[in-house]
Amino acid sequence: MIESGTGADGGPAGEFRSGFVCFVGRPNTGKSTLTNALVGSKIVITSSRPQTTRTVVRGIVHRPDAQLILVDTPGLHRPRTLLGERLNDLVKTTWAEVDVVAVCFPADEKIGPGDRFLVGELAKVRHTTKIALATKTDLAGPERIAEHLLDIAELGRETSTTWTEIVPVSAVSGDQVGLLADLLVGLMPVGPQLYPDGDLTDAPEEVIAADLVREAALEGLHDELPHSLAVVVDEMELREGRPEDKPLLDIHANVYVERDSQKGIIIGRKAARLKEIGTSARAQLTAFFGVPVHLDLHVKVAKDWQRDPRQLRKLGF
Template sequence: MSDSLSPMSAMFGSVPEGYRSGFACFVGRPNAGKSTLTNALVGTKIAITSSRPQTTRHSVRGIVHREDAQLVLVDTPGLHKPRTLLGQRLNDVVRTTWAEVDVIGFCLPADQKIGPGDRYIAKELAEIKRTPKIAVVTKTDLVEPKILAERLLDVQRLGSELGLEWAEIVPVSAVGDQQVGLLADLLVPLLPEGPPLYPQGDLTDEPEQTMIAELIREAALEGVRDELPHSIAVVVEEMQQREDRPADRPLLDIHANVYIERPSQKGIVIGPKGSRLKDVGTKARKQIEALLGTPVFLDLHVKVAKDWQRDPKQLRRLGF
């Protein structure tokens, strides 16, 4: 593992003989169920999900603790044909991650036939010779057994056609919690032996501000996903405990900006008489309070960052 992905490894007392620790990443075209699967394996929400493609915009690490291993899952953006500078950068994130992990899980949704996007990714994976690959057929709860059997055969054929050797082919449903534990059981033996990489109890190494911004973005996407699926970015500008509060009644003030690309989009996000933005704030605040375990006052403002998806300067300012 290179320094860009591997945290400082530390010895956490004695670990069982044969203990394994390492990194696995889920890849696939947009909306293949990677984030939902990551959350299901970790056992809590660390990656935002949406029915819209390209919801994930950076690598999110979730940590699975087991008696015999520590499995660090890297949830990546969906690989896609980029139309903007942001799209190019998301693809770069994916390919960099592939080069650094110990095992790759290729997610293919059971409710859709294998398409050009899947084949494109499979061809790229076939070029990575040393890293073991597991084919994960996701969303099995959405199809009949006959369709699932056809899909599993299709995945097997895809590997044979491209000289891509699957270590395993596993059908799972993250929503229905079917075979999620089995997937972890199959990933762990492909990790190298070694001590834990993160302290017991850590579920992610995402900074709190990043997770909060993502929860706000998820709530903002909820109502406008058809109109503005990719135009929304969120930056948390300030987080601080409110002063003069009694110890048993703390309140965390969070000030965040929701950025869109054009002035005409502002009204869509704010909604009639501010109703949509208020709804976004309520939904996001509940999720943030659940994440942090403390009451929150959330102050949201909508701002225009003109054509930010195509502007290198704006992308830097928004964290890409």
């Protein structure tokens, strides 16, 4: 029982807490959706395609008693390219620098080799608090969820990983999202507010815009193409000479693929597919930035960019 005058971790009540939480898991386990649910706004893309997230985006949860900085990393996987190796290095570096690592295990899938590989790697990080999340509980019944929680606990024992908590949660339905936020606050150290009120992320606006365009481009594509897609925003500014009450945000972006055949897939017959991407992306960009957007979108080939260090640097990796 928590005594009167103490916080959830036994410390003095009323002290402000702040710290960093990293959501990890196999690709497409609900990390990005959960980040958006906790922040209360869409700041990271949530395509159904694996390996959607490529950059570490910090989402900021503001509370009267605390500030949580949520770090959404790429899914850890066995790399096949230089890009894959760099993304994995990014994940492991982040693990060692945050206060809590939360591992996501979707409740509608059984724990598999990818989960064991990830938790085995995480077990090497000694001084970071680890919790397990049974995500996507809206897609599973009570019996399946109960079985899943037991499997997560057993995985911890197999890998000598101590779970401070195991929490079932659904970002889609909102079930236990508030409870998770309370739990995370209790695990944060006492500390000052790290970001100003109102900030939802520290990702540059160009990075958010590129991610939203990439999300629109990913939907409905063949399985092999998502890994070959990169988006770079070359220019982004409010159009000059517009009335103050009728602003227009001009965004010029390039979609990069690795082969000419992929370029044809993105553009589509009579440019129909590219128009669909532009329409979808423009709606998301307008919603995020709060002003009408003019999106100038082009498709370019950067041959085998995932394996080329020079091309990776050019594309921001």
